[in-house]
Structures are given as C-alpha cells and as structure tokens.
Amino acid sequence: MTYDATIPLRLVLHRAEELARRCDKPVLLVYVIDPRYFETSPFGVPRTGAFRAQFLLESLVDLKKNLKDLQSDLLPRSGRAEEVFPELLPRGSVLITQQEVTRDELRVDDALRRNLEEQGVSWEYCWGLTLFHKEDLPFQGDLSNMPDVFTPFKNAVAPELKCACNQIPAPYSEEIKKTETGLRIRPCFPAPARGALPLPKSIEFGDLPTALDLPCETSRAVAGWPGGEGAALRRLEDYMAGPIETYAETKNNMLDPFASTKLAPWLSNGCLSVRRVFEALRRVESTRGASASTYWLTFALLVRDFFRFMACKHGSKIFLEGGLNGKRIQWTGGDHEFRLWSTGQTGYPLVDANMRELRSTGWMSNRGRQNVASFLVLDLHVDWRRGADWFESYLLDYDVASNWTNWVFAAGLNGRVNRFNVVKQSKQYDPDGDYLRHWLPELQHLSIDHIHEPWRSTEALNYPAPCVAPERFAERKVSHNGHGRAGCRSGAIGED
Template sequence: MNTSLLWFGNNLRVSDNEALHFASKADRLIAVYFFDPRHYKIGPFGFKKTERFRAKFLLETVQQLQKRLKTLNISLLVYPEQPENRIPELVERFQIDTIYLQKEWTSEEATVLANVKRKVPENIQFHETFDQFLFHPEDIPFDAYEKIPQVFTVFRKKCEKHCEVRPCFDAPQPFPIDNLVEETPKIPTLEELGFSHFEMDQRSAFPFKGGEDEALERLQHYFWDTKKLAFYKKTRNGLVGTDYSSKFSPWLANGSISAGTIYWEVNRFEKEIKKNQDTYWLIFELIWRDYFKYVSLKHGNQIFKIDGILGNDYDWHNNKAAQHDWINGQTDDDFVNANMIELKETGWMSNRGRQNVASYWSKHLQQDWRIGASYFEAMLIDYDVHSNWGNWMYNSGVGNNPRNRTFNTKRQAEMYDPNGKFQRLWLQHSLF
C-alpha cells in the first residue's frame, strides 16, 4: 500500500488543486498544514511577516479546508511548527513514500523545502505542482524563464496568442472512511499566533471571511447575482464599498480559489451573459498576476534587493519620522493618509490606493521602497510575494515599468475621489 502526504501551502482548496488530484491516486492520503512560527516573527525591516488581518483570514481558510477534506475522508493535520521539524516524524509514522506540494521558488520557501529534504530518507519522492498560474509554465511561448520579456505588454500578447488555459481539476472521490487518522490536531487560535481578538472595521471594503466556500460565494455574487463583472473595467478604480472590484485577490493569494476557476467562469459568463472589455479586463488582471510570478522566477532574489531587477542606483533614505507619518496617515497628503489609515485599520487597500501610496513613499519621499513593501507584506490580507514585491519595484523605478512614472497624488485624488467621499470615510478631521 502506498501512502502520500499532501503538504499544503498557498493552495488551500479542494477544487482545481493539481497536487490534491495526483496525491489522491495513492492508496492512502494524509494532509498537513503548518502555521510556521517564522511567519509571525519580526522581519529585517521591523514588521511582522504576517499581521492580524491575514492571520485571521488564514485561520478561517484552514478551518474550512479541514472540514472540506473531512468530507473526502482526508485528515488535515495542523501544526504551529516549522515543517522541517515535523515532516520527518510524519514520514516515519505513516510510512509516506511521496510528498505532494505546490511549487514555490522564492528563497525562504526554497530553504524550508531543502531543510525538509535533508531530514527525510533519500527514497522519498517529492512531487511539486505549478498550479498557482493562469498560464502553466510548460505552456508559455518562451524557451526559458530567462527569456520572459521585461515589458508586460509583450508577455501578455504572446501568451494570449499562443497559450491555452488548462482545464480545471475535479475534486477527488472520497477515500474509504479508514483513511482518516484518529489524531486531529487543533487549529491554533488567533491568540496562540500572538494576536488579540478583534472585530473587523465596519468601513472595510473587504469584510469577507477566508475559505474556499467564501471565494466561490463571492464569484457567484460578483458574476451571476449582481453581474458586476460586466462593468469591472469601469468600476475597478473605485475606493469605497465591496463591489467596485472583484476582491478575489485574498482568496487567490492563499489559494482558496484558482486563477483557472475564475478564468473559466469568466468564459462562461461571456457566453451566457455578455462579453465586453470589462469581462476581458478581469482576465487581463489575472495575466498581470501571472507576469509577476514569472518575473520572480526569472530574477530570483533580485526582486528583494534595493536596486531591484534593473540595478538602478537611487539615493534611498530611511527616515523613521517619515515612516511613522506614512504608516499612520499623518503625511502632508490627505489622499495618501486616507489610504494608509484604511490599510492600518482593515488590512485592505484598493489597487488605485496602493499605486499612489507606493509612489508617494518611494518617489516623493525617496524612502527605501523595501520598507514599504515589507509593511504591505505584514498588513495586507491579500499579500502575495510575487505581486507585492513586483508591484513595489514597478512603482519605485527599479522594476518592469518602462515609463518610470510618478503618481501625482493630488491629481489622482481629484480623478478618483472628486467628492472626497473616500477621504472623509477614513480621515477624522474635516477636509471640506
């Protein structure tokens, strides 16, 4: 009898999960997820890698995944430990022969995997799947990652012309009841991860919970119940409310939903309801998400370095007073302040807000862009290593931005918050 271990990471779903699809072909399957203590420690720029908003969302997600897997008679073991300290024991106890996991390539994840491999017998097979992409790495029209274009538009047009999005994987059939293990380690509480209990701010544009069910409910609401998808491009730069954009990014970030699931549902919407520039634009944004993953595959750790992937040598500063004012929404710019307070109070910020506050931090204040990127890493519910660091490089003049534009935040506020509704929502003092 062969027994597989499914090591969950940022693929916390049952639907369209390639690792689960292949792992479930074993006679017996055990699943595991780690709340790695390193993810809740202070990083080199003075912020926790994961703050309370994403921690809460992740706990909700894992709780739901555990329930979903149980309906398939698969036990999800959960440990607040480093994977390399527990996987060897699981391999021995359950006589594991193959470990399935989602492929990651950024340095911290690669180090953890290398540590695990050193601690388990050499005959253990590791099967890594690339299922966080829209366009699978084996299908893109470039000979090697080194050939990925430095300009997004070139990447997008070639992929749209030459790539097919792969079909989704079905959820597996349930295992026999005896596949379940008696041990069901308790999922840690928010307090056990180092945070106090809190209620979400009522003003939040992202009041949703974590988990695959919620992701699919959101898709049903945004596409079919309200048909907001048909207006996505027109409203996506909004600032207030739950429906100005799709809000899929937090579920995409931890893998509660796949890019493929969203793509094929857009496809169905276009056939059954309407196909227009708005419906296409959601796919356009999924391609941007892919692009930043390919940029990090191509450039490796360079995406975390101060000169970015361009090697540009700017005179960056590290002013603690400037950092305090930016984080707490106390700069000279009310539009920046409103966005930063929204992030601090909710773990969410609009796409329009993110570009403006990043440009203000790096271009206007000329502060070390990596400090801003690290703060976003801590605070954002939808933090994704590739999109976060890729976007910060892009907005700071060290990434894939051929124009190297600087945002005029005053003009942006006039365009996207002309009546001051968003600024009034988040700023305590009267602006008008």
C-alpha cells in the same frame, strides 16, 4: 501539502487521490504553520500581521471541514517544515507540495529535501497559483527569454487577447469578442471523490481554534473577507451574477464593495483558483457576450501571472535594494517619513485615507496601492523595501511574488519610473471626496473644493500639514497609461 501561507491547491489533492488509488495507500493532508512566517522582519514589522493570520486560520478551519465531508481530514502542525515532515513520513512515502518560486520558500525546500532524502521519502512538485501552467509558456524553461515588460509578455502568451483602444464604447468591437475563445488554459480539476483520500489509522488529527485573539477592527471595511473556499465561491458567484457587467467603468472606485471583484485574498491564499475565476468569466461571455469588463478582468488575471513568472525568473533580485537593474539609490527619507506614511499622517488625503484603510482592515484598492507606493519612494525618498515589508505584514491578499515584484516596479528598478500625482489622482478617482471622508473624519466638513487639498482651507485645523511641498504636484501629470499599465498591483490581483 504545502507548508507556507498558501492553502493547498486542488492539483495537489488530485495528484494525492491518483497516487492513493494506484498504490492503495493512505493520504495524510498536512498544513505546517511555520513560526518563521510570524517572526519580526528586519524592518521591525510582524511578517504575518493580525488580519492575514485570522484569514489563514478561517481558511484552514473551512478546509478541514470540507475534507471531513470527503471522509478525510487536515492535520495542522506547528514547527519548521524541514523538521515536521521527516517525523511524519515513513520510508517510501511521497510528499506532494505546490512548487515554490521565491527565496525564503526555496531555502526551506532545500533543507527539507535533504532531510527527506536521508530517510527515503520522495517529493513531487505541483505547479499552481497561475492561469497559465509554466510548461505551457512560449519561453525557455528557466524563463530567461521572458520579457520583463507586461505588454510583450501578454502578446506572447495571449496574442489573441487584444483591445483596439483603452475605452471601448458599445457596441463592443469584434476584437473584444475574441476573448471568449482566445486563451488556451488548462481546465480546473474536479473535487476529490468522497472516500478517495483514505486516512492513516494511527494519526490523531485534533481541532483548530475558530478565532485568534487579535486586534482586527474591520467595522469600516468596504467589504468582508471571511477565509475559506465557501466564502470565495459565494463572492465569485455574486460578482459574476451582475457587478462584472460594469467592472471596466467602476474598477477604480475605492469605496464601492462591488466596484471590483475583491477576490484577491482568496486567490492569494489558495482558497480559490485563478482558473476557476477564468472559467466563470468564460461562462459570462458564453451567456451574455464578451465585453470590455470581461476583457479587463482577464487582463488583470494575466498581470497576476506576469508577476509570479517575473519572480520565478529573477529570483532573489526582487528582494534586493537595487531591484532588477541593481541601481544604487541614496535614500534621503528615514524613520520620520516612513512613520507619517504608515500611519496616514502625510497631509495628503489620498495617501492618508488609503494607509488608514490598510491599517484598519488589511485591504487597499489597486488605485490606492499605486499612489501610496509612488509617494513613499519617489516623493518621500524612503527605501522601497520598507513599503513592501509593511504591505507583507498588513495585506489580506499578500502574495510574495506579486507584492515584492510590484514594489520593484514602483521604485522604478525595472528600468521605468512611474510617478503619480496624488492630488490629481485624488480628484480624478474620488471627485466628490466620499472615500476621503470615510477614512479621514477630520476632513468630513470640507467642501469638494478643499477636501483634496486641505492646506488651502482654514478649516482643516485637526489635519496634518503636507509633509512635502504641495507645489511639486501642481504641474505633474499622472505618469501612467490607464488600463494598459502593469503597475503596482501588490498582492495578487490587487484592486480585483
């Protein structure tokens, strides 16, 4: 099984079932909890924070239960993967894992591969976590000719997926209806048959704890995210039963629990397949018809693919200060500015509310992520890698490829700068201030006229003054183009 912070995908189980049947051999399903994923980052933050650690544990407990129902089991192990697996696998074994694409994971793979070769164990990679299989892309195998901009990527992989305009009135156009059959995606594999993953006889599997003693206070969260496939499938069913109908109109609402799918934590951890979501969307279209909402959710799934393939193409560049273009930047913001941002004390309500939500729950909407990233890098002039590092620690839906590539884009290190007017965005996407009041209790008494700009009121005495001059936002327009922009969707789907 894979050893990083992603639960094994069904493709790995399918391949294991196939080999077990063909070779009449037992199947040992292993999850290695590698201590390197819980170390402190170079910026002084735990790489895996409390929320994600708890979600991972719940997901493993659920996986273990599901495997037992199939007369199989999960063996949890703690240690370095390149040391754990050679101790477990006898000569002639086959190790099957998900294929990794990013730097740290590939370094571990290299070390593990050398150790396995020494004792005669072979290794098979299985591609996962994307809607399109890598081999099905219309690009060269190393993705060197893949576009670095989302729209040309989308047009290449899904030319039939088109939309005449950003806002599509009813009745929907014929072009939108093409989404029902326009994409050619490999189908999901069925669950393994009961007894199809026979266990080794000499292994003691043991149990997992059901909870960690971690400071996870989520009582004010807009939604709940228990780990595991069961919870993921319930959320998917509930969302497709009704809320999907208004996704196009509500997706930027930061307070409504059903404004967007909020499936990202389960997708990022492998509890839910992106292809399962795609197939659920197709069923909605086949019974209720295609719509702007099914189009834009399909669009979001493609954005998620785009960032993983970008990480695959560019390798370690997504972690370097200069990003994809190697640009040298003089960062004038430092520890003080970063502390204001990370604790939600900048004096800008939209930024502060989102950062407090993240710190309290492990979640932030896509709209919030775009704004706080822009503010940190382009207004506070703080090294973008500190923001990416903070998100890695706190986000429930952290995904290494989506998170770090998104932050490269937010910093303008892909050749395009997108600066957000956080005041105007606040007024546009939280016009009544409900989201701000939910997370900023010190501003609850302010009127609509003042809650987005509390420095204009004499009553915001307990709220910090703006850390940068408000005048810089007075005339700045929102520099994005609505739905069609592949912006800072950090953490898998992000808003979705």
